[in-house]
Amino acid sequence: MILAGGSGTRLWPLSRAANPKFLHRLGGTDQTLLQATVARVSALSHPDQVYVVTGVAHAAAVARQLPRVPEDNILVEPAPRDSLAAIGLAAAVIARRDPEAVVAVYSADHLIGRQERFEELIRLAADAAETGALVTVGIRPTRAETGFGYLHRTEQIAPGVHRIAEFREKPSADVAAGYLASGEYLWNAGMFVFQVRAFLAELERQRPRLHAGIAAIIEAWDGPDHEIVFGAVWDDLEKISVDYGVMEGAAAAGKVVTVPADFPWSNIGDFHSLGESLDGDADGNVVLTDAAVPTLRGVEDSVVVSTTGRVVAVVGLRDVVVVDTEDALLVCPRDRAHEVKQVVDGLRADGHAAHV
Amino acid sequence: MILAGGSGTRLWPLSRAANPKFLHRLGGTDQTLLQATVARVSALSHPDQVYVVTGVAHAAAVARQLPRVPEDNILVEPAPRDSLAAIGLAAAVIARRDPEAVVAVYSADHLIGRQERFEELIRLAADAAETGALVTVGIRPTRAETGFGYLHRTEQIAPGVHRIAEFREKPSADVAAGYLASGEYLWNAGMFVFQVRAFLAELERQRPRLHAGIAAIIEAWDGPDHEIVFGAVWDDLEKISVDYGVMEGAAAAGKVVTVPADFPWSNIGDFHSLGESLDGDADGNVVLTDAAVPTLRGVEDSVVVSTTGRVVAVVGLRDVVVVDTEDALLVCPRDRAHEVKQVVDGLRADGHAAHV
Structure with missing residues (x-):
């Protein structure tokens, strides 16, 4: 079940x-x-x-x-x-x-x-x-x-x-x-x-x-x-x-x-825990992309997710989350990934319900 | 002239x-x-x-x-x-x-x-x-x-x-x-x-x-x-x-x-100098967006540019550059903004000329 x-x-x-x-x-x-x-x-x-x-x-x-x-x-x-x-x-x-x-x-x-x-x-x-x-x-x-x-x-x-x-x-x-x-x-x-x-x-x-x-x-x-x-x-x-x-x-x-x-x-509570749950590459990065072209330079221990076909270039950051979707983008440190809930609440309050 | x-x-x-x-x-x-x-x-x-x-x-x-x-x-x-x-x-x-x-x-x-x-x-x-x-x-x-x-x-x-x-x-x-x-x-x-x-x-x-x-x-x-x-x-x-x-x-x-x-x-040599050239908001952020919905939480001294209509949510970062366009995304610290040249060179070398 x-x-x-x-x-x-x-x-x-x-x-x-x-x-x-x-x-x-x-x-x-x-x-x-x-x-x-x-x-x-x-x-x-x-x-x-x-x-x-x-x-x-x-x-x-x-x-x-x-x-x-x-x-x-x-x-x-x-x-x-x-x-x-x-x-x-x-x-x-x-x-x-x-x-x-x-x-x-x-x-x-x-x-x-x-x-x-x-x-x-x-x-x-x-x-x-x-x-x-x-x-x-x-x-x-x-x-x-x-x-x-x-x-x-x-x-x-x-x-x-x-x-x-x-x-x-x-x-x-x-x-x-x-x-x-x-x-x-x-x-x-x-x-x-x-x-x-x-x-x-x-x-x-x-x-x-x-x-x-x-x-x-x-x-x-x-x-x-x-x-x-x-x-x-x-x-x-x-x-x-x-x-x-x-x-x-x-x-x-x-x-x-x-x-x-x-x-x-x-339970993949947030993008930080998603990163914890999956094996990273040699730099500790977890990169999940469908068609996107990820370009990472000097990036470590980060979580990069993209569902678009875009070039996603991240340079010189560690422990960050980058999530790229058709109508919204998120960039935050892994240790603040849980604050996404507040972002969503704020968008809903500001009349952007279509984006949540 | x-x-x-x-x-x-x-x-x-x-x-x-x-x-x-x-x-x-x-x-x-x-x-x-x-x-x-x-x-x-x-x-x-x-x-x-x-x-x-x-x-x-x-x-x-x-x-x-x-x-x-x-x-x-x-x-x-x-x-x-x-x-x-x-x-x-x-x-x-x-x-x-x-x-x-x-x-x-x-x-x-x-x-x-x-x-x-x-x-x-x-x-x-x-x-x-x-x-x-x-x-x-x-x-x-x-x-x-x-x-x-x-x-x-x-x-x-x-x-x-x-x-x-x-x-x-x-x-x-x-x-x-x-x-x-x-x-x-x-x-x-x-x-x-x-x-x-x-x-x-x-x-x-x-x-x-x-x-x-x-x-x-x-x-x-x-x-x-x-x-x-x-x-x-x-x-x-x-x-x-x-x-x-x-x-x-x-x-x-x-x-x-x-x-x-x-x-x-x-001369706006890179996004860092663009940020230097313009007046920031109360948190020192320079935000240039056409239709996008920027959502910044705990972000300081950063440069956020978007030409899309997307929600751009940045949380808990300082001195970063986020540039969101239709077919490409850049995230990097301001002091490495000049490395964008290497990203572009890399994309060109990897056959992604359409994205540069």
Whole structure:
């Protein structure tokens, strides 16, 4: 189950409300992040076992980028309702086909390395999920990151599988440093593996109204009123994340375990982290261009992205980000790449919504 | 007499072989540098006394940018033959109309400030030229510049007028520092004032073949063979600058004087010097955009130029140059702006001639 949503304005001007990052070739290959996500699970799931949840704005692009995924597996939300409704819907659709199914939930816009290790750990998580537990694949932290939520793992209950004591909100810098030092905390990467039956049972226990809404949608799924019921019921569903809505409560009930993962992972939060996630050239530069002619002189440790056919000449700078798109250009130091959000907010406030 | 030539690749990607800097609005106003040059002399010369020498590639653009300059005053060189042929031709054309004429020679792509002072000093130079001297308007140096030629001035021969001992080549850094400290040296800005008669006499004395060629062209100027003679004779003219070809020899013969000028002047050698020449905003930024939406956050002392309608977002940088054009983008620190020449050379060598 691949969640293909989110606008990702921290990757502006490449990623837009109308053109989110999962549709872009950001992995340094010919594949978009969405395509790379499907390719990554190809040894684990046949294409007709791949389900994608996306929004109305990107349904057509998703369908065209993934020609081998069956049309019925591309679930288009009538409106954004956060991750719990999206996962709940897809779990219910999958449960109709196979109530015993074990599913893995991925984001369409993450980068993951060490393919064999990834497959090994997802298989381990799937085994753990056969017990009925909700499994999170937590990422071993490599830095005291304050931008992610954390998982507090406790005792090992099987080789490579630990119990989760609780989910933790994004920490302060001090707290994050403590988490890193303790070795007991993992990044919550939003990667889950569970039996659909177990997940839907927890959904019903903790969020009965949301569960009932999804059940009503599924009831009408094959009938003539599919779209009417889907649209009307969906609109009233609670807007809440899977973490708050189900996982935290399940953890408190001792139903969540984790498989700590040591493969490289990035949610590509901004262009700096994109640069961190990809191998640079001999000068440490990560250069992603389609048709452009990059000309770098004395440039080091920088991230240069262009979707235009222009000459992009950068001279004598280090640790900068240059992003060149048809209607907008960004130049900033890597350590201020996160301020792109303020730029986007400012453009929106100044009436330049077409550029965000 | 305005010389509108030169490709100015040090202002790449704005200025191109096909689109030189004098055709661009670089002065922070709605005027191109060429238009600003004509406007600057409007109190000194009526439009029908303004002559422009340009090349075949830019004749149409020059004609359209200067609608009040008569067509016959726009002299189009069949091929580039450096400044002596250009000035000699225009002087000869003007001499047919008025043998007593005093002309001032300007470049079309320089920035000059303090308009009243400019007019005052050109009038002073014109008075000095009435004696038959060739007058250079030398710029008082404001830094130990190694990129310009210098004039060595000696005794004052009239208020504000000095004799010139000699022209000096571009100096080393040490020599330039000595020039600056001595107070006896001026920048050679290529700005001259002279009687056309006196100039043509010196041309004949020092470069008789070039003088004869121009005379032959003028002989056929009003006849049916104008273009045939112009093209054929022009092609054989010596390719030499006015400094080497006439002014240095005239200085050695004691025929050159100078009016030291203290108005702000720049030949806009690169984007750094463009930034030096124009008033910045409160943060010291010089922002020249046509339709673009500039968004600067925490940016200081930078030069941002855009000819596109794009959003140009720069965050958290100081002393940088960002130049955004339809088919090329430049990002570099101001103190490396001169390296644009190497970028252009590299692009040409790599087969991207269309981008230079």
